């Protein structure tokens with residue numbers, strides 16, 4: 001059990017569990033097995049070879065969230081020496097980035113939606129299209145979040161078609177007390193056929209604020225941080241800047257999806273509404289720590305100085321050409337002495353641009369070798385296709401190529 005490198009106290013506890021459950025003859029083996037399983041389940045780095053760029057089970061956007069163990073001016077105004085706000089500077093960078101009056105950061109987008117509704121619509125009505133009363137996964141369901149916020153959900157339209165006139169009707173009902181319209185991007189599915197939705201621009205012509213939960217966190221549909229035009233797979237994905245330009249009063253989105261930053265939720269838009277969110281008692285419970293704020297700051301700065309494709313690992317993955325990926329695949333195969341190059345289709349993941357694929361390059365090895373690859377250090381997470389195992393180069397950090405060679409050699 002010493003080999004597991006677990007603290008002694010943990011080994012003793014696992015041994016006790018094994019003794020309590022097992023038969024005397026294999027208690028020792030059972031205890032060692034438990035220790036090994038436990039040691040391998042500790043949080044640690046893995047190699048994402050799945051071809052899913054934002055893999056929810058692998059932590060979505062890879063982004064370093066580190067900070068030396070020093071004090072930080074997180075709530076300290078260096079100019080006056082007075083107490084400051086942790087939202088001030090990071091919020092203003094995010095506001096510049098998406099063309100908003102004001103912005104703030106919370107722990108994730110679920111928290112952002114909850115806080116916005118609680119701060120702007122408690123005990124009042126919020127209109128939601130029946131086609132957008134969705135579940136995003138992992139327990140995020142619009143009616144449930146609405147209930148927790150204290151706002152009253154009013155369904156409008158139908159599952160497949162909701163028109164501006166449906167919202168108008170709800171607004172003009174007797175006893176209507178509508179605080180806002182919530183427009184939710186149905187991130188992880190696509191409805192096709194006889195469908196009709198109302199745009200943010202149309203909704204913004206009505207008398208109440210429009211809150212757009214765009215989910216994915218694409219900052220600007222034009223992707224000015226990329227060398228070329230926006231990639232085609234992003235087509236139709238809502239963006240923060242354009243949603244605000246179209247008249248949304250607030251947008252909310254995740255920090256670790258297309259934004260490519262750490263796990264966080266961003267609220268951006270009208271400064272009076274952002275101020276209500278900042279002043280709400282829940283804001284304290286939902287605020288991120290200094291290391292996350294620093295990582296969001298680094299992410300925002302890299303967009304603003306156009307270094308996003310080198311500083312943000314997600315955009316580096318997107319920007320890699322298939323020629324570069326093929327060259328890396330060739331090199332890995334030559335070094336490992338196993339595998340063949342195969343064209344693949346990567347996907348954005350995390351509910352972003354559902355149904356879209358990104359051209360990519362993989363290494364194919366015969367048979368299902370997923371378990372052996374997972375058993376490597378660091379574990380390599382791949383996928384199978386047509387009875388073969390496929391490692392997609394687009395989601396593998398080039399710095400991990402040597403570890404991939406070592407993992408493949410174990411499979412040879």
Ligand SMILES: *Cc1c(COP(=O)(O)O)cnc(C)c1O
Pocket residue numbers: 108109110111136140184185186187213214215216253254255264265350351
């Ligand atoms: C992903 C998503 C959420 C939840 O965001 P988290 O950051 O995971 O909390 C909420 N709404 C939409 C539309 C999403 O796509």
